[in-house]
Each structure stands twice: as C-alpha cells, then as structure tokens.
Amino acid sequence: MIRVFIDGAAGTTGLEIRERLAGRKEIEQITLDDATRKNSKKRKEALNAADFVILCLPDDAAREAVEMVTNPATRIIDASSAHRVAEGWTYGFAELEPSQAGAIAGAARVTNPGCYPTAFLALVRPLVRAGLIPVDFPLSYNAASGYSGGGRNMIEEFEDETKRGHTRTAFRAYGLGLAHKHVPEMQKHARMEHPPIFLPSVARTYRGMIGEVPLPLHALPRKPSLATIETALADAYKDSAVVKLVPADDTQLIMIEENAGTDRMTLRVFGNAERGQARLVATLDNLGKGAGGAAVQNLNIMAGLDPVAGLVL
Incomplete structure (x- = not known):
C-alpha cells in the first residue's frame, strides 16, 4: 500500500488523476476537504505524510509546495511546468529514451511533460x-x-x-x-x-x-x-x-x-x-497522456507497479 496526496486535486488535472486512482487497492489517497485544502499547515502535513505527492498547481504554487516537503522519503511528481527544464528533476516521459523508465523508477523528483x-x-x-x-x-x-x-x-x-x-x-x-x-x-x-x-x-x-x-x-x-x-x-x-x-x-x-x-x-x-x-x-x-495519464504512469513506475495500471488504453 502506498500513500498518495494530490495537491490541487480539485483542478482539471487533479480530478483526472483522482479518477484513475479511484478504487485501486494498492493506493491510499490522502485527501483534504474544502475547508482545509488551502490551509498551509494541513497541506504541509499531508505533503510530508505521503509516499508520493502529485502537484497539480500553478507554477509558483508548485515551487512553494516543493519547499514545504521536508520528509526525505516523500517523492514528488510535478504536473505543472515549473520544473520541466530544471536541474535535479527527471523528465517524466517514460518513452522518451530507452533508459527513461528506469530513470523515473529511481527518481525522487519527476516533472510531468507538457x-x-x-x-x-x-x-x-x-x-x-x-x-x-x-x-x-x-x-x-x-x-x-x-x-x-x-x-x-x-x-x-x-x-x-x-x-x-x-x-x-x-x-x-x-x-x-x-x-x-x-x-x-x-x-x-x-x-x-x-x-x-x-x-x-x-x-x-x-x-x-x-x-x-x-x-x-x-x-x-x-x-x-x-x-x-x-x-x-x-x-x-x-x-x-x-x-x-x-x-x-x-x-x-x-x-x-x-x-x-x-x-x-x-x-x-x-x-x-x-x-x-x-x-x-x-x-x-x-488530459490523458498529456497530463493525468502521464502522471499516473509515472506514479506506477516509481512505485514499482504495473506501468499501465489505472490507464485507459
């Protein structure tokens, strides 16, 4: 069982990802209700309690969320464009290179492609x-x-x-x-x-x-x-x-x-x-391979699960 927190789950991409993760027995979703999802303290707790965080936020908010993660065990998938050319981030297009899926599997910070x-x-x-x-x-x-x-x-x-x-x-x-x-x-x-x-x-x-x-x-x-x-x-x-x-x-x-x-x-x-x-x-x-589907594929690869679990192919 892995714990996943989608920061920005109420947005278009976040909803797509939630739909793909729903009902999967190997995944427990950490959720915040409407009253707490914008509370910085509660968000930080959720970010650091998760095994995997998926950021579905505007670029500046995504950068801020990354700074809030202090738990070294928490791994991040950023669906924004904030880190797509940034050093220290693995590009999350598994088919890009023959070795790309392996790089994603071992990465702590993965940036979803546009x-x-x-x-x-x-x-x-x-x-x-x-x-x-x-x-x-x-x-x-x-x-x-x-x-x-x-x-x-x-x-x-x-x-x-x-x-x-x-x-x-x-x-x-x-x-x-x-x-x-x-x-x-x-x-x-x-x-x-x-x-x-x-x-x-x-x-x-x-x-x-x-x-x-x-x-x-x-x-x-x-x-x-x-x-x-x-x-x-x-x-x-x-x-x-x-x-x-x-x-x-x-x-x-x-x-x-x-x-x-x-x-x-x-x-x-x-x-x-x-x-x-x-x-x-x-x-x-x-919204599929261009956003939510790619994020779920990256999550699967990072967690050692079936790479296409939860995807519609």
Whole structure:
C-alpha cells in the first residue's frame, strides 16, 4: 500500500488523476476537504505524510509546495511546468529514451511533460537519436488542443456565456510571439540546438490534441525515405503499450478527438515520396497522456507497479 496526496486535486488535472486512482487497492489517497485544502499547515502535513505527492498547481504554487516537503522519503511528481527544464528533476516521459523508465523508477523528483511537448518529442526525439534529423536542423511544430488544456478559466471562457470574454469561436491560434513556455522544454528534451517554431492553437472541443511536424526529407543530410522514418519510429515504440505507430492511409481524416478519453498516443507518418516531403502526426488526449495519464504512469513506475495500471488504453 502506498500513500498518495494530490495537491490541487480539485483542478482539471487533479480530478483526472483522482479518477484513475479511484478504487485501486494498492493506493491510499490522502485527501483534504474544502475547508482545509488551502490551509498551509494541513497541506504541509499531508505533503510530508505521503509516499508520493502529485502537484497539480500553478507554477509558483508548485515551487512553494516543493519547499514545504521536508520528509526525505516523500517523492514528488510535478504536473505543472515549473520544473520541466530544471536541474535535479527527471523528465517524466517514460518513452522518451530507452533508459527513461528506469530513470523515473529511481527518481525522487519527476516533472510531468507538457501536453504539446509530449507529441512533439514522441515524433522528433527518436529521429534525432537515430541521426535522421541533425541537431541543428530547423523544425516547426503545429498543434491544436482541446480547450480544457487552458484550465478552469479557458473552460469557462468557452462554456459559460455569462463570463466576460466568452467566445463562440471554433478555432483560434495563439502564441504568435513565438515565446510559448513549452518551447524550452521541447528544445532541451529533443536535444536540438535551436528551438522549434511552435504554432499552437485551441479548438472548440473539450479534450483531445493533434500535433504535426512537417519534414522536408530532401533537405535532410541523409535524405531518408518515408519508410526509413517510419521504421525508426516503429522501433522506438515497439515495446510500448501507450505509444503506438499505426499505418498511415492518405485517405484518412485524422480527428483531434481520436484519442480523447484515453491515455494512449497514436503516431502516423504521411508523405509524398516523389516530393521528398513528410507529415509526422500525433494524436493524444491533452488530459490523458498529456497530463493525468502521464502522471499516473509515472506514479506506477516509481512505485514499482504495473506501468499501465489505472490507464485507459
């Protein structure tokens, strides 16, 4: 039996994690009621009484919570973006490298990946590792997320007609200044010399995500074929129960909601061999493998449990 405290359990990601942990006999959840969850003393007691703490908080609050943990036996999973490029934290994307799950298993401090970087890194990192994409190659990344990715404020903005700033838009682009907070995370963990050009957007769907990396194969030094790209990705995830490469059909219509409500991620390689161009496409749930599902997967790995226990695959 392990004791788990979710700090921020009332938020969007916290609720997702609670749902995945509910009913699991090997896990005891430490909970605080509405009257005490914002009480610093009670929170500190809960943080230090837990074997594992999962932080589902804004960045500054997550940093503050880490400082409150004085029990050396308490291990932390941070679902915020506060520590994704910080020294001393293990990056919690188990499929990122062949040794990543082992690193997570032995870590005291694990930082959950962002939803957007999860798709980008799944598509790009194996190709960089294989030498098919040079570390100094200019990349771009186009991605759209369900509006739940923006947390409670954005959910209300899309759903609550009485809220100031309510929108009826179907789709909108943002991050136009090319300074999105996820970019350093993508650059660091892909091990690229230059940040990718990131084109994020939000769509009128509660959950789901689609991310694309276009590749001019003819401009890459090794001029890899579509089959070579596909083989490299297939090899990278051949043993994964969570990330899968599936055959691509040019007649397919890939929907943002394809993996909504699950904790899996699906990859495809589309392209035109004659033109030497490829479209690498990933679909996932921004609240699943992009947030709550990843946190539960990391918890399982750290606790020595079945890595996919409690996940919807």
